[in-house]
Amino acid sequence: MRWWIAGRTVHALLLMTLGALAGLAVAIAAVWTLSESSPRSVGERFSDKEQLLDLSLTVLRACVGTDNLQPEPDSTPHQLLATLASVTGSLVPAVLLGIVLIKMFTVRPLVWRGKASVSLATMSHSPVFAQAHREGELAVIAVRFYQHLLNVDIKDARAEAHLRFLEESPRRDGLLALYKQRLKVVGEDGALCDERVWCVVEQTAPFTLWIPVGSAVDSLPLTSLQGKDLRGLRGVRILVRFSARAVGTGTELSDERWFSLDDESLELGQFVPVKPDLDLPVNAWEGWREFDALRPAEPTRPAS
Secondary structure, rough: HHHHOOOOHHHHHHHHHHHHHHHHHHHHHHHHHOOOOOOHHHHHHHHOOOHHHHHHHHHHHHHOOHHHHHOOOHHHHHHHHHHHHHHHHHHHHHHHHHHHHHHHOOOOEEEEEEEEEEEHHHHHOOHHHHHOOOOOOEEEEEEEEOOOOOOOEEEEEEEEEEEEEEEEEOOOOEEEEEEEEEEEEEOOOOOOOOOOOEOOOOOOEEEEEEOOOOOOOOOOOEEEEOOOOOOOOEEEEEEEEEEEEOOOOOOOEEEEEEEEEEOEEEEEEEEEOOOOOOOOOOOHOOHHHOOOOOOOOOOOOOOO
16 A cells, blocks of 8 residues: 555545545445434435535534534434544544555655657767677667756666567466566777766756667568567566665665557657766756756758
């Protein structure tokens, strides 16, 4: 339940709580009306919309602990319903406080770019890697994100990527097996490695994790990735996982993002670069506000 709450927004939790309480109030009001002692018939009682609405609102206030129901004397159903509303009213504040505390201590440190971009390997920010592929058409996937927590410095940031897919079992019995394969990423020195490490991190400065495709890419979805033929496979997705530690407290921060290999999560082109200026805050650097945009394609020159 704790992790389910942590995955929902505050607005969604409030709406779901109010909806559940309103539904409970209507149910209690209906049973209350059905079991009350009255010379009127059941149909007449339920046709009195105004009285039902007033009773439902009274029950709702009782369920949040701000009002009390007045049961009829010697009416066991009314006593039970009033007790239910009273117990609910005593528990709701504690439940809401628990939700607030869970949300308060649930930290997602990253803001991810909406889509990962696929461009030529020569466009990567690693001079060594770009120079090594300057003559080819090999593509690279760029995953961008930044740390958005103000007044929190992080260190030893790490990012890794994994490929997940369903493929026929080696036993050839018609069943599918779930496989996970670690992907190579471009390291700080331009060489391929299992994880990218950043020792120094500026607040809100974008990270970029470069994942070599291993082949040229002309269209989406990807048909191969680092030598793995993806055609005919099911459930193919890339997982990018991030972890770091907060300076001073040593608290571990982590986040992850899944990407499908079609145009839902990927796009062809180079993202807008961010130009550092140490005299300005990071969010004032040129290109920072175009974090989710693609760089305009350069016009092609006509053949001479």
